[in-house]
Structure formats: C-alpha cells, structure tokens
Amino acid sequence: MTRAGRDKFAQKSLGGLHRNIKQAKCLMVGAGGIGCELLKNLVLTGFGEIHIVDLDTIDLSNLNRQFLFGRQHIKKPKALVAKETASRFNPNTKLTAHHANIKDSNFNVAWFKSFTIVFNALDNLDARRHVNKMCLAADVPLIESGTTGFNGQVQVISKAVTECYDCTTKPIPKSFPVCTIRSTPSQPIHCIVWAKSYLFNELFGASEDEVPEFDHSEDTDNAQEIKNLRQEAQELKRIRETLGQPEFAQNVFEKVFNKDITRLLEMKDMWKNRKPPAPLSFTSLSRGSLSSCPSDQRIWTPEENLWVFCDSLDRLSLRILGLKSMGEDLLLSFDKDDEDKLDFVAASANLRSQVFDIGCQSKFNIKQMAGNIIPAIATTNAITAGICVMQAFKVLKQKIKDARMVFLSMSGDRGLITEPLRTPNPSCQICGVARLDFECDTSKIQLQEFIKVVLQDVFEYSPSISILHDKLIYDEEYDDNLDASFENLGITDGSFLTILDESDDDQPRRVNLIVQIKTRSPSEPEKSFVIPHRIDIPMKQAQPPSLDSLVLSGKDFGRNNSPHVSNEVEQSRKRKAEDTLDSNQEPSKKVKAEGEIIIIDDGYIEID
Amino acid sequence: MSVPGAPTAKEKKYDRQLRLWGAGGQEALETAHILLINATAAGSETLKNLVLPGVGQFTIVDQAVVTDEDLGTNFFLDDSSIGLSRAQKACELLCELNPEVQGHFIKDTIENIVKSSPEKLKDFTTVIATGDVCTDTLLSLDAILYPLGIPIFVVKCVGFTMSCRLALAEHPIVETHPASTVDLRLFNPFPELSALVDEKTAFINDQEKMTTHEHGHLPYVLILLQTLNEWKSTHDNQPPSNYSQKNEFKSLLRSKMWNADEENFEEAIAAVLPHFNPPSIPSETRAIFQDEKCTSLTKESTQFWVIARAIKEFSEKNDGLLPLPGALPDMKAESKDYIRLQNIYKSKARADLAAVVGIVRDLLKGLGRDGGEIAESEVETFCKHAGYAKLIRGRSLNEEYEKSPKAQVISNELSDPTSLIHYYLGLRAYEAFISEQSNAQRTAPGAEDSTVDADTEKLKKHVTELLDKLSITYSSELLEGTEKAIGEIVRAGGGELHNISSLTGGVVAQEVIKVITKQYIPMNNTVLFDGISSRTTVYQL
C-alpha cells in the first residue's frame, strides 16, 4: 500500500529537488555505523533506488549504534539485514544488497557509472581510496564520511571540481622495526605487538614470515640478531607440536620468558645503554589459584598474569584440538573481540613487560591498543549521516559549489565547522591524471606490444617510463614481463594500469596516465587490440622532485615541506575518520591510547 | 565458550562507548529515566540514540494518533501503526532496539499532566520537549523542573532548521575530557624532581663525563629544569616571562645540543611555549572556588562541592598550586629514566591526593557527616581534573522569556543577515503562533497553501512583538534575515524533514548524554542549526 501523505513534508520542504531525489539511483558502500543512519535517511527522504555493498557480518559490539540489526542477526551479512530492515519503511524505494567486497571486479567502472551519486560509509582507508578512484574514473559524485568518537567529517568529491580523497596525504599506519619488538622493547605497545603479531601467530597462526605486517627492511643492519631470532622462532614451532600436553604452557613460558631472554642477555652490547631484561622462572612464580579471570579494568598482579597466561593457553589449546578432531583448519588469527585470544595476548604482553621492566597495562587498554579500537556512538553517526544527505541535496541540485566540507566536534561552544570545498591538488597522483580506455584481448596482447604500439607509437612516450598494476610491472631496468600477456600479468577487464613518465628531472614530465582495460568483444577475433585515439596528456606542474618518490615508496611522506602538504597536516588533525585513529599524529609517531602517549620508533610492523 | 570473569555480553555490546565515558558514565546512563514529550520524528530519533547506548528507562507522553505524514518522517512508525496511539507505537518500536531498556507511554498531553499531576514530573532524570508545545506549558514545566535541578531540553525542528535549548540551573563537570592533563611543574619543581635534575644533568655540558648517547637520551623535562636554573641565576631568579625571553631561552637550549639529531632537545624546545606559563589557577576553577556553594558548605552539600572545597583548602596551603595530576607525556629517554621520572610525578600526585582526601574527611566530619562517605576514587578523579573542572550556571526559560538579560546578544546579531539568530526569532514566532490556538485544532504556519501569506504576516508580527518586549530596536533592513528565516519556516508547513530530524536526534541525544554522565562540556544554552548552510551556532540566551 502506498500512502500519499508519506511524501507531503518532503515535497513541501524540498520543492523541485524532490523529483530528482525520487529518480536518483544511489550506491552506499558500507552498512556499519554511518551506513545504518544513512540508509534510514535515504529511504525516508524518498530516494528512488539504493544499492548497498558491505562485506562484513554483524557483531555484538555493533549493536550499540547499528540499529538496523538486532541480536538475532549476529553473524549475518550486514548488507542483507540492512536491506531487509530498511525496506519496511518505504515501499517506494527499490533496495538491492550486495554481500561482497567493493573491490570485486564485477563492481567495475561501468557499474559505478550507473549511479547518480555514491556514499562512502566505510571504516578503512583501503576501501575508501578504491571507491574514490572508481568514482573519479566513472565521473560520479562521491559523498565521503567518517567518525571517531564525538568527531566526524563529511567531504564532497567531484572529479575535476573538488579535491579527491587522495589529494591530501593520509597518514601511514604505525610500524616498528623487528628488533624493537623482538629484542629491545621499551614501551607497553612493543610488548603488545610482540604478543599479538609474534607469539600468538607462532603458536596458533601463520608464522612470522607469512605475516605481511612485518617488514624486514632493517634486517641487514642486524644480520646476526635476525639469524638468532629466526632460530628462536624455529624452536617455538617445535614447542607448538606439544600443544595439548600438560606441560605445554610451561614449555612456552620457559621458552619465551626464560630461555630466549637468557640468550638476549648474552648480547652484552645490546645492554650497554639499556636496562637488561630479567628472565622469569615458571616454577618460582606462584600461579595462584584464581577461579576466574580477574577484572579487565585494573592492572593484574604477576600471579594473575601467569594464571591468565596458562588458563588462556589451555582454552586455546582445547579449541585447536577440537578443530583438529573435526579435521578443520588449525590456524587461529588474533581477534580483539575473542576473549580467549585477548586474554592470552594481554597476559603475555604483561609478562614480557615485567621482563623488561616496562609498565603493565590493563586488559581493557590492551584491547584498545592491540585491536586499534575506535570509539563509536550512535549520536555522532546520526549527525554525520544527516550532513551527508544535506550535501547530497546540493549535488543533486547541481550546486556543488555550495557544498561544504563539514567537521563535527560537538563539544563546548563549538558545533559544526564548515569550510568551502577545495579545488583539486594539481600534483595529486589519483585525480591529477589523464585517462584512457583501452580495448584488447587480454589473453593475446603482450606487454611489449602495448608499450611499443600504444605508448610509444601513439602517445610518443620516451623509453623512460614505469608501468604499475598495483605493483611495478615494467620500467627501464625491469623488463622481465615484456613477453607476458596481460592475462598472465593478472590484467583483466576493468583493471587499471598507471603509466609514469620517468623523464629526467630537468625535462618536463607528463602527468600519470591511467589506462583502463576493457575486454574486447570477439567481433574481430584476429586483432588483439584496438589502437586508441591519441588524447592530450598535460605536463605536470612544477613540484618538489621528492614528492613522486615519497608517495610511490609509501614510506615516510610526512617530512614534506611543500605548502600544500603542510596545509594537510592541519587538516588531517581535524580529520579523524574511523580508519585514521592515528590521523592526528605527526610523523613523530606518537600513538594516543587512553590518555597516554607512547612513542613508536621508526620501522615497519603495522598494527592493524 | 564462555569464560568466567570475562566481560559480559552487555559490556561487549557497549565496548565502543565505554571508551568515551567509562563505567561511571554508563552507570549514570543506565539509571536515568527520560521523559519525551511528543513522539515526533526528532523526538523518536533522540530516544533512539539514547536507547541504543542503554539508557535505563524512557516515557513518551503523546496524545496524537499516527498519520500518513508521520510515516514519511518517523522511522519508528510503520503502516500498521496508522490510526493508533503514536506514544504506544513509537514506544514499542524503540524498545525493540535494546531489550535492556524499559519503555513506557502515556496517551495524554503534557498540558494535562502539568495541570493535573505535576508531581509525576519529579521522577524523571531529564525532560525533552519536542513538537508543538505552547509557551504557557513550557514555562510551567520550567517552573516545576528548573528549581529541582532536572534538565529540560526544548527542541524545535521545522523544515531545514532546528534549535535545542537546555535549561539547567547548576551543572558541575569534573571529567571535561581535556586533550591533556599534563602539569610538569616546571616553575615549581618539588624536591624529588629537583633532586633528579641535579643527579642527571650535572654533566650536561661536559663531553668528557657524559656519553653522546646519554646526552641524547636526557628526558626533556630534566633538560628544561636544568636550563631554567641556569637562566634564573642570571635573571634575578625569574623564569622567562615574555615571548622574546622565551625565544632567547629556546636559543639557550639549542646551544646545549651536541649535535643536530638530538630529538630530546628538540622536544624541550617545542615544550617551551605550551608549558612555560606562570602557575595560576584557571579561571573556571577559580569560579568554582569562589562560588558560595564552595565557600559555605552545608550538611546537604553535594560531593562535588565538598571535594572542590577540599582542593581549594589544599591549594591555599600549597602556594596556590592545585594537586598534581601526575600524568607525564611520552618523551625520548632511556626507559629506566623515563620510568623513574614517571614514578616521581606519580608519587607526588599520590601524596597530594592523600592530603586532599584527609581534608575531605575532616570537612565531612566537621559537617557532622560520615568521613568515609566520599570514595577516594572520586577525590582522585577530581584531583586529576582540578585545573579543568567546569561549573555551568544555566538560565531558566522563564527568565529568558520574561526578562532576557541577553537581549543585547540578539540585538547585536540582527544586522547580520547570515546570523542564525534570525532562526531563533522565527522559531519563537512559530511557538507564539501555535500557542494562540487551542490544543485540539492546532495547525502550523504554512500548513495550508491558502494561508501561507497570512501566516507569514502573523509570524512577522510575533517577531516584532517579541523584540518590542525585549526593548530591542530594529529597522526593516535589520529584519531582512528574519524574514528569510520565516519564509523557510512557513514553507515547511510545520513538517519535519527526516534527515534533519535525524541529525537533530543526534545533536540532542549527545547533549543529553553529556548532562546525564556529567562528562564533557554541554552546549549552553541554545544551539541553532541551519541545514541549508550546514552551520551551527551556540548562544547563551
């Protein structure tokens, strides 16, 4: 049944815009905190058609704000449940749900082009950047949003008119050198990362070498120590085989808190200017006899740490053995919301802190530090989603110049802070580019054919180029892939190649060329591709020569003195989106956790 | 597998918010009982944002039945609700959001309750008025609740506009959640700290007796204190006081560096401007100390005032210093030195706390109360925030409507056509417009197309009457902004736009949470929002 009165107020307030809204087809990426609010707003405002994409399933800790979900929905896909709940509230809106990753290849540029407007309601940087890129390629306006605690932010992105998401540098995740974590911790966070990314993984998960978070870029400076660490890991693997036996907990304990520490102590040079660690002995520590896990709010005593260490190891071992008996996968991965795993990480981190005489932490704090937890509440999401829709109205009215960048900081006498949208950053690697569609048969075309016939003959590129497809596939010194077909290089329909002009610094360089691959229709099967028409590729504007290399290497791009970037430090301070807890951090690498600041050394192990 | 002693399902559900307001804030929320007047879209959205984080109870007062228009704006009503009690249906759907919350409803008008059973109102923790409530009723509510210290939020949401007015007589906040509570005591080092400075920095200028590593790992606090001693010896024992002296001081620090990579010295230089302030009690804290409730305690004095008084006495005995919060920022240092320094600050904070606790106990006994009635943890929280505590003294609606000591604020803003004060006037006129009508047959301005022009004129008349009453002079140009605001309000025809209602629900619930938990600083006392420009302004009216 449709009811005429339903739209009465919307029609009155929105006037002619109401028709645009009814005809609009929107895409909402993410059905979490902001997503639930946004979907409700879009449905009740009368948007004609909405697609929802979300990969996640519902967790208990979502229910304090994600009101489209109830207890009965835990572990079900967010996208499907959100659709089901929201559809009850306006029969005139057509809803489609996709329980999928927005990066899946079927969500290609053509698919993005079918939408009037896209809303990002995501919680991670990677997906945000992907949608930004797709919206630029499809030339569809994007409303980007994020929240942290009481803070939030909404940004309108429109190709060639406004800044894109990547026009401002985003902070890199915090990271640590292997030696700090494995041999010379000096802060609680080092011990937490050790417990979570090393010990837990060695005992229950994929081992260190397979963990992508660890970067061994400093290994060569510490070759001997790295060799020792490898051996330690090997020994731990052997102990892993005793899992389930009564002495398992003791074996692990003696290994990591005694034997390995004693070995470290022999490295006399290491302790010249540091307080040496003190090995713990399993038998001399009293395990106490607790009946249950102590409170997660206070710092545990050494006895309590030992008790929880042994108890959580028992619990995890039982789970592994249970899985084994059912012939299932024996690997566990850390999950902050899994009590057994969190207990183990908390107790292990604290025992290690004891060894190195570093302050212990409560389990509550360890959960935040290990899980990178972002505080989240309904109110901030409601305000943010409301602003998103207001900005969408401006876009649908073709008044994008009236749209605003909005920051929420609902405290004291300040409410919303609005700023005019900025124009694109000319040196942006994502939107400051030329674009080309390239039709080909990916199973036939070879990389060298593409370089010769397309890039050199049509576009007159010099030999000094690099080609990236997620990672580098060609440059002047790296020609291994020349004979490979696109298909063999993983380049398929909808893939993007980025062509970088690597001419000498004193030469003018072209902006990056983004080539979108389209699979050729088989009407002319004898040709492996269609020669594209030449398009104009503008020259880059003058910029500090360092910028390219900094961004490409993805490392340490904080120390940049160009005026645009320094501007963004200010902006990223305000910009506390869900994925960027660290965004208020300068490259001095300080992490804020429960009112305390911890310095993180240089290096490259990410925590989440 | 369930683990004994592990966080309960409830703690897990609320984990993300506990990180904002802690167990104390959560408990305050769970024992609160909210009264919502009218299940409008904005009202229902506000409740939604309170039910989700686990408010104890709510009661909806509303006599209306659900109409088609409600369905277009209120998410908590569906097709099956048409023709039924709006209070009941909204209550049912809101309760589905959180089984821990108890919802109640009263199918009546607030006018009747205020008239016939005002004593019922005293049971609520907070009252939120939304929708069309006439002026007389609002002022009667205010007359009952304001003296009792029960906060009232008056929420108006029309078209693209909303306002939220908080009336609360006294609101002390200890946990204001400042960005940092660090006090390094640079200008007033205590003996243990000075001793460490002497021990660690004796050879700061001696490359023979200190290694480069040691020099590069001196904690910056010690560097600053040592250099201050040096400075004071040549400056009449005075620390650098003005900007140019501070710059001179920075140069002195720089001259002590052994090489350009000494991060600890860079930290010291960066700390000069933020941390070189003469010790003084912040004005907000001083206002608390000077408040009559602090200077003359009674048998009924609340915990806040007793602790405030104890801290006041503490500072009088300690050269005007507040208890040390004890927090230490991170810094480049050897971990053993850092931990030692941290312990020195922590021990001093513990000693100060013990002194304040002693005063609290004595004060309570002096008042004939139980010396142990205030927990040490409460005193500790206050000591940590002593320099950041805040007292809000609000203003009643009656005062605003009858005398408005803040007429000047309105007057000053009138000439700015983009000021949101025009929406304040427009919404006050809206309220006057509906207050003229009898309860049963109320229509909003602009509800009927045929009366748009007449209604617009009526609202303008209400604005000029209001300005006359407040003795504010105006010209027709001054009211240009107000006319535009009235135009928007009439265009909406009394209707709500869902996403504005939703945003309003977010703003109001957030303020309600701040007030209930007594954490963070609420917006005092009127927030105005204009959706068209996405702007907010806070006025003290």
Ligand SMILES: [Zn+2]
């Ligand atoms: Zn860009």
